[in-house]
Amino acid sequence: MNDAETQSEQTLAKQRLRLWLRLLRAHRSVENQLREKMRLAYGVTLPRFDVLSALDRYRDGLRMSDLSAKLMVSNGNVTGIVDRLEAEGLAERIAVDGDRRAMRVRLTQDGIDRFAEMAAEHETWVDGVLDGFDEAELDTMITLLKRLEEDQT
Amino acid sequence: MNDAETQSEQTLAKQRLRLWLRLLRAHRSVENQLREKMRLAYGVTLPRFDVLSALDRYRDGLRMSDLSAKLMVSNGNVTGIVDRLEAEGLAERIAVDGDRRAMRVRLTQDGIDRFAEMAAEHETWVDGVLDGFDEAELDTMITLLKRLEEDQT
């Protein structure tokens, strides 16, 4: 455990741990700010906004399992959130013909309209929170974070 | 809205949004992996591990409010987690003399020992997950993420 290579490996591992802790804190910081703004301005939670956002991107609707895969959360989780969005009239479940096990979820017109309002302001909030980064820095981080995701087989 | 400067501002805002989405996904990806490993290997949740980690760094103990501030979560949240850690015998609450409102939480000897085991393996897991990054890349990201946090007044 005393040669230079092992030494460097140890340092690298520690540095990777530091990165993870930074990622954790950065995420929590941004999330906390956005959650409060969303709640005050629109009375909506972040998980619901995330689901609306995914559904807005796929106007034809998504299956429950596609939705949970895209959001990287469990199936049971989206069941509850979609239940509430449905109760609020922002989303609806429709049958998938040819497979009676599956459900397609899509935005209602009201959901489309409400999301459009929120999304516009959401973007300006994010812009404000990440104000300190210029284009080069943004590109750097986006590229590296994207690789992080791709690295996970 | 047609001059070059405004155009660039719009692009920057979109890019910042992209960064936030990347951050979200990267966080979720790492967290999901670590959660499962922690659960299978030690039967412990990530929130509990986080609290143990903070307490391990401050062996004299932390007040509940210091703990919640360091972890960037609500007060009510740490109350529940510390309750459970206490029930498991890993942490204990002790009175703060001079202020009967406050509580100091610290690890028990068992908590110290158990955490040491977990922390060692946790580090190797993080090392594995962030395997794809070399020292320069780690430094870059750490520096930028650190600045993100500092930018929030």
Place this chain on the structure above:
DNA sequence: GGCTGAAATTTTAGACTTGAAATACCTTGC
């Protein structure tokens, strides 16, 4: 047709999380 295993979703139990209210205590100004 009927059986078997897989797939999509929901249900369930338990934990985590927030924001707000409640409780208990402290501190300051008078």
Place this chain on the structure above:
DNA sequence: GCAAGGTATTTCAAGTCTAAAATTTCAGCC
């Protein structure tokens, strides 16, 4: 001293989240 306002923590209701079990349906095979 004591009232008023502030601080530390807990409690509470509602929502989010996971992992595992349960349901329902599908698809292939005999």
